C-alpha cells in the first residue's frame with residue numbers, strides 16, 4: 496500500500512487533547528494536500544477524530560477552523576495554483592474559504608471508538624496510561640482487518656512493551672510530537688526492535704511531509720525528550736527545595752524559575768514549563784520512567800503533594816493556561832503557590848524581594864525571543880555566556896550550576912544509549928523545546 500492509500504483512512508485517538516488536536520491539525524492538512532492532488536483522484540480521505548468528550552470535540556473543531564484559516568492565509572499563493580481549474584474561485588478569500596472547507600470536510604469528530612476499526616492508520620494520543628493504550632490498540636486490532644498500522648504519541652512508554660502487550664506484531668511505531676505540535680519542529684521517532692521497516696519508512700516520510708525535524712530515539716522509557724526534561728525538572732525542584740530552606744518556598748520557586756528562563760535564555764522557566772505540560776502529566780511520565788529505570792529515583796514528593804491538593808496546571812479547552820506552581824493572568828505568571836497558605840503569593844512582591852538577591856543578568860542579556868531571531872545567534876551566545884561565566888551574582892552562580900546539570904543530563908542520555916549522538920540531544924532541545932542552544936555545549940564545563 497502506498498503512502499497516500501495508507502493516509503486515506505486515518506483515526507486519531509484522544510483527538511481533542513492538547514497533543515491530539517495538534518496531530519489532527521497537521522494530519523488533516525497533509526491529507527487535504529494529498530486529496531487536492533489530481534494524482535489521487537478517486538481516493539476519499541477521512542480522518543476520524545475520536546475522543547471520549549463530545550464537548551472537547553466541539554473545541555477541537557473551533558481550534559481546527561482557526562488554525563487551518565491561518566495556514567490557508569499563509570499559503571494563499573500556492574492555493575491559487577491548486578484551485579486553478581476552479582473558475583468559480585476568483586478572490587483570495589474564496590480560495591481560502593474553499594481550502595478551509597476542504598480540510599475540515601476530511602475531519603469527522605466522533606466519540607465512537609468503533610469508527611477507527613476500518614482505518615489503515617491509527618494515531619494514538621490518549622493519556623500516558625499504558626493499560627489504556629494497550630486496551631485501545633487491542634480493541635481496534637481485533638475488530639479491524641489485522642493489517643492496521645499504529646502510531647503512538649507516547650512520551651515515555653517503551654514501544655516494544657505496548658507492541659507486545661497489545662499483540663500488534665511490529666505494526667507499532669513511536670511518533671512523538673512536542674507541545675504545541677503545530678509550533679515545535681521536532682518529531683522523535685522511536686521504532687521497537689520488531690517495528691516493520693516499511694512502517695518506520697512511512698513515518699519518516701510522513702514527518703518529512705509535515706516539515707518536521709526528525710530525531711531517532713532508542714526505545715528506552717522517556718526517550719530523549721522526556722529523558723532530558725524530566726531530569727531537568729527534578730533538578731529544578733531539588734534546587735527550589737534547597738533554596739527554600741534559606742528563603743522560603745515561594746521565593747525559591749520564583750528564583751529558580753527566573754534563573755532558568757532569564758539567565759539561561761529559555762522560552763519558559765522550568766516551573767512554568769512544568770505547569771504548561773501539566774503536573775499530572777509530568778507525574779505520569781515520571782512514574783513510567785521510574786518503574787522501568789530502576790535505581791534512578793525519578794520522582795518528586797513535592798509534585799505528588801501539589802497534585803493531591805488539585806494543583807495540576809495544564810490548559811483549559813480554549814488553550815489558556817491553568818494555575819500550577821505559578822498563577823497566570825493573561826497567560827503571564829502572576830503569582831507563586833504557597834503550600835502553607837494554600838494561596839498564591841503575588842509575583843510583584845516576590846520580584847521586589849528576590850530580584851536584588853539574584854542580581855541583574857549579564858549586560859549583554861536579551862530575551863529569548865530576540866535571541867532565537869538573531870541572525871548571529873551563535874556569536875551572541877558565546878559573548879553572553881562568557882559574561883555569565885565571569886559574573887559573581889547569585890543568579891549567575893545558580894544559572895551555571897543549572898547549565899552544568901543540564902549538560903550532564905544530555906551527556907548521560909548518550910552514555911545510556913538513549914540517544915545515538917550528542918547532536919541528537921541538542922536537536923531535541925532546540926526543536927522540541929524551542930531552546931536557543933543545545934544543552935551539550937561549551938558554555939558550561
Ligand code: 3HC
Nearest residue numbers: 650672673674675677678720724762763768772927928929
Ligand atoms: N497551536 C498553534 N499555534 C500555537 C499554539 C498552539 N497550541 N500555541 C502557540 N502557538 C503559536 C502562536 O499563535 C504564535 O504564532 P505566530 O508567531 O505566528 O503569531 C507562536 O506560536 C508563538 O506564540 P506566542 O507569541 O503566543 O507565545 P511565545 O512566543 O511565548 O511562544 C511557545 C509560545 C511556542 C509555547 C513558547 O513559549 C515555547 O516554545 N515554550 C516551550 C514549550 C516547550 O518546551 N514544549 C515542549 C514541552 S515537552 C513535550 O511536549 C513533550 C511531552 O511529551 C511532555
